[in-house]
Amino acid sequence: MGDMLEFNDIYQEVKGSWNDGRLRFSKQNVVYKSNKTGKVDSIPAGELNLAQWRRVCLGHGIKLGTSTGHIYKYDGFRDTDFEKISEFFKVNYKVELSEKDLSVKGWNWGTAKFSGPLLSFDVNDNTAFEIPLSNVSQCATGKNEVTLEFHQNDDTEVSLMEVRFYVPPSQTDERQDPVEAFAQNVLSKADVIQATGDAVCIFKELQCLTPRG
Secondary structure, three states, X not given: OOOEEEEEEEEEEEOOEEEEEEEEEEOOEEEEEEOOOOOEEEEEHHHEEEEEEEEEOOEEEEEEEEOOOOEEEEEEEOHXXXXXXXXXXXXXXXXXXXXXXXXXXXXXXXXXXXXXXXXXXXXXXXXXXXXXXHHEEEEEEEOOEEEXXXXXXXXXXXXXXXXXXXXXXXXXXXXXXXXXXXHHHHHOOOOOOOOOOOOOOXXXXXXXXXXXX
């Protein structure tokens, strides 16, 4: 086995847009360079502590985690790439490339889990989808409900605007509101849009009926 593995036409999802690039595994680090933006991800080999091989819409993908809490995902591998990548990881990174199945049941009832910069929605211990919390622009709460709104990407024809999570009441700890706890977990990693500047006008006395009627 050589000291380096390189792959072309590897894709990284950025707010709903697929950007292609080149991925290189070396003994010292993992480097990905986007062909579209020129952005470079450089992951020191000593920081890698998670490597998962997953079946995704663009063939197969790799999810990498680091000891600093960062998550990186790259798609576009062929199924025949697994053996050589797995062996390279064992020899050079001392990390096992584990195969991870994703949930394709289509269920909308599961468990939301927070892991660093990601919110994952799991069904029967298999991930159905993941949300990078840095993509969240707003987080609003209601009765047993949390609504996430997202930053939009002008390069995509179709964008996800919002996702709503139903949060059942807690049966164990009545002192902690599960809705607020969920929202605080989101806000701790979200890139929330902040309104700045002076108000155009202020209404000090205004009758308002909510909901309408």
